[in-house]
Amino acid sequence: MAQIRSYVIANLLRAEASQHIQYFRKGVLQKSGRGLSIWFDPNGASLTEVPMNDRELIFMIKGQSSDYQDLAVQGSVIWRVVDADKVASRIDFGIDINRGVRLSKPEEQIKSVLTGLVRQFSDAYLKDKGVRDLLEAGLSPVQAAITDGFQADPTLDGMGLEVVSIRVSALSPSPEVYRALQAPTFESLQQKADEATFSRRALAVDKERAIAENELSNQIALAARRKELIAREDANARSEAEAKAAAKQITIEADSEAKIVGAEAEAKRIRLVEQAAADMEKARMAAIAEVPPAVMFALAAQEFAGKLEKIDSLNVTPDMLAGIAQQAKLLFGSQAPET
Structure with missing residues (x-):
């Protein structure tokens, strides 16, 4: 924005290099240029200030496809003034001669023109195709259609304006259309997810069956080994019992033999003693007989x-x-x- 200072006899205007200033006195152009610093008489004077740097327009417009589905196009347009005198003759860029502020909103008018052109070019592109084809084509075709439309339209050239670049950032259907378009893909993905889940479950079942079979085989092997162990333990116990029985039998037989031998010896001793006693008794009886x-x-x-031991009386x-x-x-x- 230009800076204006008031003095006693005149005003001083200083503008930035990116601003194009026009000084009119009584309707006649006195000076025109960028970054001017001039003295002027406020009586009968008028000033314009045209920005010469790049400006950005953010747009979001709605249109319909050939199958009557709503679509929203979002993006931005970079524009600038190439002919200040031409645009100043078409749009009011006047400023206050004492404060330097704008007297109107010229940029809003330019943005309105640009937005109308973007809507025109995008509508022409959207109505030529169905919604699915438009979404599958992506952003590049609609961006190219808008760019070609600006290049072919003489409106901006007649206003002294130029479009530097156009960028389309989104092409979105309405929420209902968006969900409807998502449904087949979602169902397909869900079906694949279900198939993957079923496959995973089937694989898990196979693995569980393999694990169960392995465990069963291990149990069978362990049972067989346990049976063999029990058989061996039984054989060992039987052998040990037989050995103990044999040892006990040997001990019993030995004890029996010892008892028999002892009994025979005792009987022999008793017979000898009795025989001796009988012989002694016989000898004694023979002696007594004589x-x-x-x-x-x-x-x-x-x-x-x-x-x-004692005799008390004897009869x-x-x-x-x-x-x-x-x-x-x-x-x-x-x-x-x-x-």
Whole structure:
């Protein structure tokens, strides 16, 4: 924006190099150029300020395809002024002679013209194709169609304007159309996802079956080994039991033989002792047989007397004395005393 300072007799205007200034006095152009610094009399003066640098227009327009589906085109247009005098003659770029501010909004008018042209060129492109073809073609064809339209249209050239570049950033259908277009692809992807899920589950089932079969095989092998182990343990236990039984039998037989030998020895000893006792008794009986009865009676009395510890009283009868005398007579013969 130009800077204007008021003094007593005149005003001083200073503009940036990117601004084109036109100074009119009483409707006659006095000075025109970029980055001017001039003194002017505010009485009967008028000024214009035209920006010469690049400007950007952001647009979003809606159109319809050949199958009557709504589409939105988004992008930007870079434009600039190439002929300040021409554009100033078409659009009001006047500024206040005391403050330097714009008296209108010329850029809004230019943007309105550019937006109308973009809508015109894009509509012509969109109505020629169906929505699916447009979306599959992408952004480059619509961007090229708008560019070709600006190059072929004389409107901007007559206004002293130039389009530097055009960029289309999006070509979007309405939400309903967008979901409808997504549905087949979504279903296809969902079907593939389901197939992948089923395949994964089938693979998982196969792996689980293989794992189960492996576990079963291991269990069978372990059962067979356990059976073999039990058989070996049973055989070992049987062998051990047989060995113990054999050892016990040997011990029993040895004990039996020892007992038999001991019994035979004891019986032999008893027989020898009894035989000796019998022989002694026989000898004694033979000796006793040769001893007279009176002597035997005396010996018996003597033995009886030896076994008696105390005699309180002794009764002697005539019959006893007669018997003793008779025995004595037999023992000593004629020398026996008379009773």
